[in-house]
Amino acid sequence: MNYILADGLHRKALLPFTFTRPVAEIRIGILTISKKWEKWLGAPCSFLTEEYLQEKFPIQVEAENVVIIGSFLPDSTLVEAIKSLKSGEALVLNEEVLAYSTGDPKDSFDVKDYKQVPFRAEVFSVKNTWDIFSKNGKALQADFDLITKGRKSAELSGTNQLIHPENIFAEEGAQVEYSILNATQGPIYLAEDSQIWEGSLIRGGFALCEKAIVKMGAKIYGPTTVGPQGKVCGEINNSVIFGYSSKGHEGYLGNSVLGEWCNIGADSNNSNLKNNYAKVRIWNYATEAFDQTGLQFCGLMMGDHSKSAINTMFNTGTVVGVNVNIYTPGFPRNFIPSFSWGGASGFKAYMPAKAFETAEVMMARRGVTFDDTEKQILQHVFDLTGKWRKY
Secondary structure (H helix, E strand, O other), X not given: OEEEEEOHHHOHHHOOHHHOOOHHHOEOOOOEHHHHHHHHHOOOEEEEOOHHHOOOOOOOOOOOEEEEEOOEEOOHHHHHHHHOOOOOEEEEEOOEEEEEEEOOOOOOOOHHHOEEEEOOOXXXXXXXXXXXXXXXXXXXXXXXXXXXXXXXXXXXXXXXXXXXXXXXXXXXXXXXXXXXXXXXXXXXXXXXXXXXXXXXXXXXXEEEOOOXXXXXXXXXXXXXXXXXXXXXXXXXXXXXXXXXXXXXXXXXXXXXXXXXXXXXXXXXXXXOEOOOOOOOEEXXXXXXXXXXXXXXXXXXXXXXXXXXXXXXXXXXXXXXXXXXXXXXXXXXOOEEOOOEEEEOOEEEEOOHHHHHHHHHHHHHHOOOOOOHHHHHHHHHHHHHOHHHOOO
């Protein structure tokens, strides 16, 4: 069967991260949602997403296709139900479609045209930006169990102190020296060629993806994920950092999500708790308003290619768009539109040509080419988000 991951109803609520990727390319736990589905299904998946993203994330269409809504995460019960779908059937939970079988996935979907198959088990889903960090522990444990089942960890150096080593798994090439890894509260997964430098204190759950680095003396509390080729240091608590992003110096990052190609300047900090201990409200692109998260702890949501200078301070529940450059002292406002340049004293538009120069240099340092496809995506994001840049 041919499997396609569709953005579904929750794409807007997952902005700014879905400005530059399909919903199923969000990383939560160890793997992206798409990689989870591919492992569970034993088959490749393609994407049904926004037209401007489709060149980078193409769709593969066959005579018969199963379209899975990408905000839902797989487990054995859901996978079994999806594999049992027949042509013209839709799997439905409380009137929300989980998946459907179709000959033409590009055709407009109406559940009334399908035989509805009720799904009666619980589902694990990501429907808001804050779900990415707040549900990271559950996703991390599920991925750890899936990836390590029946396998033996590579041996770690005797210079380290390992607490509950049975919950620690290192792939070949992972390097750790003179550090403390405590897997009492959750598993610790170290991918191929990842590195934890001397003097680091790691409390699981924790995932360090391929070629990612924890620099000397870091203090990391779980559940936290550092994506491929990420670099981190300082103090980090319950955060998800997508691939190629850096928080490479002292400073605090808590209950936060960083997209790809972000950089947090030295001694920058975010607040994750209001002084009055009230529940945190955060900007929601779907409603274009500050919505209640229901969480007491909620920090920074930062889209791809955004940067902050040294000593930047972020208020509780701040949302930063794509390609934002923050460099003036003080607390910037808690919603910063994409392609903004400035800080607490005010912002101006960050023009694409200038932003592209920075992206090209940064990506080249990691051996990645900033090509025309990337330019077209970011240009589209610039055009799409102009209504919020009122300077």
